[in-house]
Each structure stands twice: as C-alpha cells, then as structure tokens.
Amino acid sequence: MxxxxxxxxxxxxxxxxxxxxxxxxxxxxxxxxxxxxxxxxxxxxxxxxxxxxxxxxxxxxxxxxxxxxxxxxxxxxxxxxxxxxxxxxxxxxxxxxxxxxxxxxxxxxxxxxxxxxxxxxxxxxxxxxxxxxxxxxxxxxxxxxxxxxxxxxxxxxxxxxxxxxxxxxxxxxxxxxxxxxxxxxxxxxxxxxxxxxxxxxxxxxxxLEKAPTFKLIGNSMILGTLEVLAEAYTLAEKSGIKILPAPGTIAYSDKMAHDKFDGSVGFAIDGGIKDASHIRRLTAEVNSPMPAIDVAHQHLLTARALHQSRKQEGKAVFDTLDWSGIIAGTRVAAGLDGLDINKHDSIVREG
The missing domain is CATH 3.40.50.720 (NAD(P)-binding Rossmann-like Domain)
Known part of the structure; x- marks a missing residue:
C-alpha cells in the first residue's frame, strides 16, 4: 500500500x-x-x-x-x-x-x-x-x-x-x-x-515538514486498513465463518486470523498508538476528520491494556504486542476474548 x-x-x-x-x-x-x-x-x-x-x-x-x-x-x-x-x-x-x-x-x-x-x-x-x-x-x-x-x-x-x-x-x-x-x-x-x-x-x-506528514498519511492508510480487517475478522468469528486473508493485506490478515501478535518481529503497538495520536492531531489541525483512525486508536489502547494485564498475570504469549493486535479491541466489543482466538472458534449462530 x-x-x-x-x-x-x-x-x-x-x-x-x-x-x-x-x-x-x-x-x-x-x-x-x-x-x-x-x-x-x-x-x-x-x-x-x-x-x-x-x-x-x-x-x-x-x-x-x-x-x-x-x-x-x-x-x-x-x-x-x-x-x-x-x-x-x-x-x-x-x-x-x-x-x-x-x-x-x-x-x-x-x-x-x-x-x-x-x-x-x-x-x-x-x-x-x-x-x-x-x-x-x-x-x-x-x-x-x-x-x-x-x-x-x-x-x-x-x-x-x-x-x-x-x-x-x-x-x-x-x-x-x-x-x-x-x-x-x-x-x-x-x-x-x-x-x-x-x-x-x-x-x-x-x-522539512513534508516527509513526516507524508509518513503519517501513509500510516493512516495502513492503520485504517487494520481497523477494517479487525472488524471483518471479528464479524466472521462471531458468525462461525472461516475467511481467507484479504488480497493485498495478506500479512496482517494472517496475523489476525492466527493470533500472530509478536511485536518483536512486527510493528510494536506502542509505536502504533504514537502514530495514531499524531495522525489524529494532524486531522484536527487541518479540519479533515478520519473517524476510522479515531476508532482504531481506541482499539489499539484496548489491545495494549489487555496485553499489559496478561503480562502482569504472567499469561502473555508475547513480550511485545504487534499493532495487528488491534483486533483485540473489536473482539472485546463483540463479547469475545481479545487475544486468544481458540477461546471462541466454535461460536455458532442461534436459529
């Protein structure tokens, strides 16, 4: 992208x-x-x-x-x-x-x-x-x-x-x-x-401001895509449907579909939250709303809070959470476990 x-x-x-x-x-x-x-x-x-x-x-x-x-x-x-x-x-x-x-x-x-x-x-x-x-x-x-x-x-x-x-x-x-x-x-x-x-x-x-601005615009596209993917995968999990990774976003799709949230080999969630904060500040300064980024920022915070809680309990799978862990925010909102897909992979719709 x-x-x-x-x-x-x-x-x-x-x-x-x-x-x-x-x-x-x-x-x-x-x-x-x-x-x-x-x-x-x-x-x-x-x-x-x-x-x-x-x-x-x-x-x-x-x-x-x-x-x-x-x-x-x-x-x-x-x-x-x-x-x-x-x-x-x-x-x-x-x-x-x-x-x-x-x-x-x-x-x-x-x-x-x-x-x-x-x-x-x-x-x-x-x-x-x-x-x-x-x-x-x-x-x-x-x-x-x-x-x-x-x-x-x-x-x-x-x-x-x-x-x-x-x-x-x-x-x-x-x-x-x-x-x-x-x-x-x-x-x-x-x-x-x-x-x-x-x-x-x-x-x-x-x-000198052009390159940093361009980087934030590029990251807003990636983060917005992550939010859309997270919402789609959560809907699929709630519906009991297995979906294939979306073309063009296969790497992040694969991470979300299989809980591959190791931030030590990806992009750490702290960096994602920092970039989301910068993007939101920029949108406010130029009066150009990006509601998807607002929601993505909230879901990143939720994911980080969940991960930190599990670290304190000694139950965290990864020391550093990748920003694809944003899906934890949408999962929690849907009543699912945020960071463990195995706890809700048998959900079926009631007739």
Missing part, C-alpha cells in the same frame, strides 16, 4: 532521484554515526555498517549509540570492531561524524537527543559540512523545532527522512525512504542509504 502511494508521488524507476554528489568528500568515505538501535534502527545500522565495509574505500567504522548499551554491544559483537564503534554519549556522535542518523521511539526522545547534539556543537563548532538525518516517525511541527536547533550550528543541515517498512523489511535493506530538506544534503544521504538500508528514495522537496 505504501509503495503504491509513493510510486504515484514519484513514478521514476531510478532508486535515487539525484545525480551523484561531486563533493570531494565522497559519501562512502564520510564519517557516519547512528543513534537509536531499536526494532528498526538496529537493522538499519547493521546493514549500513556491513555495506560501508564492503566498499573499496577505507571507511571508518559506524559510530553507534543507544540509550541501553546492550544493543550497541550486541551489534559490536555481531559485526566486529572493523565495522562498529560504540560512542560514550550522543555528544560524541555529533562531534566526530559528518552524517548523524537518528531513529528513535518518540518525539520527546528525538528532541532530547538533538538538544544534546547542538549543545555539544555549540561548544565546539564544526568547520565542515554536517548533516543530521531524522528517520523516526515524528509529528511534522517537530521538524521545525529540530531545524531551529541544527541551524544554530555553523555548517549544519537537517533533513527529515522517515522510512516505510517493518523490522523484517529493514533487515533485508528493502525500506522505502522519503526525504525533505536541504537539496545537497539529500543527495549525499541518498547514496549512503541506497542500497545499504533501503531500495528507493522519494524526494518531497525542501520543506
């Missing part, structure tokens, strides 16, 4: 919509840092480090930092010191790298990290071009706040570059990437990202 939306935006078959940068500091030799090794960031950093090591240039290892050091150590142990270095703090990443990539859980974490970046660089201003690449799903207005921070530092530019895809897609370096911001910076970053972490870049122009 996201790919169709992006293809309509930019029908070009080229993986990168820019000519190669002519800068003497070639992208492959650039010092790159990565902050945030969560479900998506870990695979993005892993693939980026492997790709850079495979190039003929003498590339420095990828400098990484994560709030919980275990993830950084795991990546270092997996790839080795020739590909990965661990930073002591975010300030080190900002001070030592030419390109700094962030992939973080929420807006508060993003702003906090960028404040640390700029605090360090104001103390020791860079003398060369520096690019900050924000790849998280953020509310669009935050891009302006980040730009105010970054632009206060000499030679520094921000681009917003959210990605489309699940952790499984990130692991295969098949993400779809959208970019907005400074043109020269986008050119340099695009050739760092493709094919290292993604397969195609889409340019949304110079307005």
């Amino acid at each position: 996201s790919e169709h939306l992006l293809s309509a935006l930019n029908p070009s078959h080229s993986a990168v919509p820019y000519s190669r940068p002519q800068s003497p500091n070639a992208p492959a030799a650039t010092r790159v840092g990565f902050v945030g090794l969560g479900a998506m960031g870990y695979f993005m950093a892993q693939n980026l480090a492997n790709h850079r090591a495979s190039l003929p240039n003498d590339n420095p290892p990828l400098l990484v930092w994560n709030r919980s050091p275990e993830k950084s150590k795991k990546l270092l142990n997996a790839l080795g010191e020739d590909k990965i270095r661990i930073a002591q703090d975010p300030a080190q990443v900002a001070s030592e790298c030419d390109v700094i990539i962030t992939n973080l859980a929420n807006d508060a974490a993003v702003k906090s990290i960028y404040e640390k970046f700029t605090e360090e660089l104001r103390r020791a201003p860079p003398t060369q071009h520096r690019i900050f690449v924000e790849t998280s799903t953020i509310y669009p207005s935050l891009a302006g706040e980040l730009d105010a921070l970054v632009s206060s530092v000499p030679h520094s530019h921000l681009i917003t570059s959210p990605v489309f895809g699940t952790p499984a897609v990130a692991a295969k370096a098949q993400l779809l990437i959208v970019m907005s911001g400074d043109y020269r910076s986008k050119k340099e970053v695009a050739y760092i990202f493709v094919p290292a972490i993604g397969r195609k870049v889409f340019d949304l122009g110079g307005n």
